[in-house]
Amino acid sequence: MAIDEVAASAPTPIDRATLDSAREITESVRTGGEAALRSHAERLDGLAPGAPMVLGKEELARAAASVPEETLALLERVAGRIRAFALAQRGALTALEVAVPGGRAGHDVEPVAAAGCYAPGGRYPLPSSVLMTAVTARAGGVERVIVASPAPDPVTLAAAHVARADQFLCVGGAQAVAAMSYGVPGLVEPVALVVGPGNRWVTAAKQIVYGAVGIDLPAGPSELVVLADETANPDLIAADLLAQAEHDPDARPALITTDPTLPDRVETCLMRRLGELPTREVASAALAHGFVAVADSMEAALKAVDELAPEHLQLCVGDPRSAKASLKHFGAAFLGERSAEVFGDYGAGPNHVLPTGGAARYSGGLSVFTFLRVRTWLELDSVKETGEDARDLAELERLSGHARAAEARLGSS
Known part of the structure; x- marks a missing residue:
């Protein structure tokens, strides 16, 4: 692909057919409750007839007790790193109080009351996404945390236990998003915020329920x-591209380089690695959605990256910090070949739930801030200056009631 064609190749928004399908599912769960949710779960998630759709803390604890000790210890270590990073972020946002004319103003920082954390599970179990979402919610102080994932295995349930989830919804897709957003009487209470990665139906459903709940x-x-650039190791690049490609046939791995000899060398390594990869069927489909582009300068390459605003950006260049400083739009950057994107996926600290489809132009990734609300307050002892300006500005806007409410307080200031 020519470097000037990269922007045009950017992923498109969710297609109309997926939106329509997700809308039908979310509406049926909203109006049909438990019966509708079970119908979708049996049809789409493989839930066995009569199997429980919701598990509580006791069931999660039993699942945790059933996995090998080393597996549970691994989950605890990764959760600890995620929690430590989230708590450090939380410490960067504190309550504020400042002087304003006539009094004080400020803000408080409070978590949402309840969060629904989605973790994909249709193709592979993803306990890492359970940890990324639910551990971060708890670090933010969220009181009630629900995890949803289809056909969970014991390790996924153990991850929910480690993350201190209150409930586990054994349902996936748009139906899980709807259940957490609208609630299911007698089964699930509605949450205030739905977060987490997913396929296009999950992404579409989050778009549909936004407004009834918040989304990440x-x-x-x-x-x-x-x-x-010319310093890059082609075999490591091939390994990283395949790591992303195996997620989903709709995944999008791409290489932008200033070295015209690199694509062929990466291709050789890709084919060798792909032949040995157990997930090669999925990865091959995803590679077909990717691209390679050669730029004649680093400036042109950086411009192409910014136009894409990718979810993950692996900087295999001689000076990765300088390259990062020149870029404005990406979900998460991985600086240098040691800092593989896979370490971000599996709990080095920062969150792996990141904006896709160009959303990095206006959004960052999931973090403890996602679960927090910044609420402002105002306390005035004297209103002369503020009151006169408020009255005069209201009169400019011809909002007499506003002007009179301000005026009513001026006599006592």
Whole structure:
């Protein structure tokens, strides 16, 4: 692909057919309750007839007790790193109080009351996404946390236990998003915020329920752009591209480079690695959605990256910090070949739920801030200056009631 064609190749928004399908599902769950949810779960998630759709803390604890000790210890270690990073972020946002004319103003920082955390599970079990979402919610102080994932295995349930989830909804897709958003009488209470990655139906459903609940960001099929120069190792690039490609047939791995010899060398490594990869069927389909572009300068390569605003950006260049400083739009950057994107996926600290489809232009990734509300307050002892300006500005806007409410307080200021 020519470097000037990269922007035009950017992923399109959710297609109309997927939106319409997700809308039908979410509306049927909203109006049909438990019966509708079970019908969708049996049809789409493989839920066995009569099987429980919701598990509580006791069931999660039993699942945790059933997995090998080393597996549980692994989940605890990863959760600890995610929690530590989230708590450090939380410490960066504190309550504020400042002087204003006539008094004080400020803000408080409070978590949402309840969050629904979605973790994909249709193709592979993803306990890492359970940890990324639910551990971060708890670090933010969320009181009630629900995890949803279809056909969960014991390790996924154990991850929910480690993350201190209150409930586990054994349902996936748009139907899970609807259940958490609208609630299901007698089964699930509605949450205030739905977060987590998923396929296009999950992404579409989050878009549909927004307004009834908050959402984090569009987090659809995975994207990776590797930006590389002549210093890059082609085999490591191939490994990173395949790591993203195996997520989903709709995943999008891409290479942008200033070295015209690199694509062929990466291709050789890709074919060798692909032949040995157990997930090669999925990865091959995703590779067909990707691209390679050669730029004649680093400036042109950086411009192409910014136009894509990729979810993941792997910087395999001689000076990755300088390259990062020149870029404005990406979900998460991985600086240098040691800092593989896979370490972000599996709990080095920062969250792996990231904006896709160009949403990095206006959104960052999931973080503890996602679960927090900044609420302002105002306390005035004297209203002369503020009151006169409020009255005069209201009169300019011809809002007499506003002007009179301000005027009513001026006599006592």
